[in-house]
Amino acid sequence: MNLLTHTPRVSPSTFAKGMRALMVGFNLLIVGLAIWEVRQSRHGHVQHAETTTQNLAQVLEQNVNGTLRQIDLTLLSIRDQSARSPGGLRNPGLLSLMETQFVHLGMVDALWVTDPEGRFLQGTPSGDPAPVGPRKAFRALPQDGPAGLVISPPARDGQGGAWAITLARRIDGPQGALAGTVRATLSLERLAQAMSKVDVGRHGTVSLRGENLALLSRHPHFQGLEQMIGDPRIGGDYLAAVQASAPMVHFTASSTLDGQRRTYTLRRIDHPRLHILVGLAESEYLQPWRRHAAITLAAAAALVTLTLAMGWLARSAWLRQLADQDRLAAEEAKYRLLAENATDVIWSMDPEGLITYISPSLTRQRGWTPEEFLALSPENRALSKETAKAVQERMTAARLLPPGTQPFEGDLLEATVTHKDGRELQVEAQWRIVWGEDGRLMGFQGVTRDVTERKRLEADRENLIRDLTQALTEVKQLSGMLPICGQCKKVRDDRGYWNQIEAYLSQHTEATFTHGVCPECAATFRQEMQVRRDQKGGDGGQG
Structure with missing residues (x-):
């Protein structure tokens, strides 16, 4: 198993293509939305303009209709009066009515009546002739002409005069024939x-x-x-x-x-x-739409620029990440080599105690492969009850600690575990708490070492020390004055018996004696032997 988990690495070219596609798509979306907004806004302004012109045209229509209606009512009143007048169209009372209506109306330039051929009969303002231009342009109504209001084409009042239009209604005789017309001149300037x-x-x-x-x-x-x-x-x-x-x-x-x-x-x-x-x-x-469009397009351009800048930053960050991944891969290879060849077991756990990693050296230490060990249930991982309790206590205590603290680094956890083959092993584990940047408990890391042999050597040493100590306590000591014979070197014991010095020391000490001859005694012994041989030789010569 790897010490660090590898994520699939995207190649720089693939990442660059993906980023370009994402940036292009996002920027096209921004531009499309901006164009859509500008078009919708323009359409709204055009619709508003159409509504405004429609309302203005309706108001103007009402004004024009009102003006024409007032003039038409005046013409109708003059026509009706002419039909009731005894003198017809030349009745002076009709002129008086036209003068009164002219003043009350206040918007026409002249009121007059004509004969069937369109010749002026009488009208107002008093003393002013009827406009020549309109009269010529609207000389006579046809005999079977319409009975409603008729408007003439515009014409000038003489050479270089003002433009005006004539509004006319026919006046019928007793048999319904055309008896004349009543007309009003309206200046186009009005x-x-x-x-x-x-x-x-x-x-x-x-x-x-x-x-x-x-x-x-x-x-x-x-x-x-x-x-x-x-x-x-x-x-x-x-x-x-x-x-x-x-x-x-x-x-x-x-x-x-x-x-x-x-x-x-x-x-x-x-x-x-x-x-x-x-x-x-x-x-x-x-004009308001242009300001809105300029702001919208400027905002879109700013957003596109921002996305391009963010894309560039993302690209730079990605390249840095690739470099970091390369360095991390090199470090990982180094630590993987260390973890896979170390005799100690390197492990990590999440905050709930679930093992997330264990190094391959577990096989040498306890006989299981990492995969086999992780597949075991916690109760089948051959931990003693005391060890399981101590592990649980440490995890519980870690949840109550302030972030960043490491109380277990110098506190080795000693435990007895079982090998796959059933042998008991003595181990010690060094713990370290893993804290996140936000102070959250991320889990635990540690190293477990097999100290069975060390414990055995320590036990042997203790036994040796204990045996030596016991031996020292049993050593017999000689003290005081020993009575010894000056001639034969025998020693007298506490009961008054004389003993050989070797027997006495063997009885009162742990010493064991071996006998030999020192050089001086050996020389003396040789001299004595030579003397004896010499004596035996002299005796033989005499006999």
């Missing part, structure tokens, strides 16, 4: 003033066209507008909107007059037929 009150911004526009699409009025005023009054020519999206059957149409187009791109609402008025066009310039109503 319409322009009414439309100028509609707030469409600096570059917005409001225009009004008649039944034949002749331009009646436009706001704001621009150079060349006078030449375009009465011009019915339109094109593009404007013409398509006019040709549509819907009473209200929205479209966005660029103006042929000033190049401004606007969002328009075209609203059609019936009876009489008029066309109101209200437009808001994109350069104005999209």
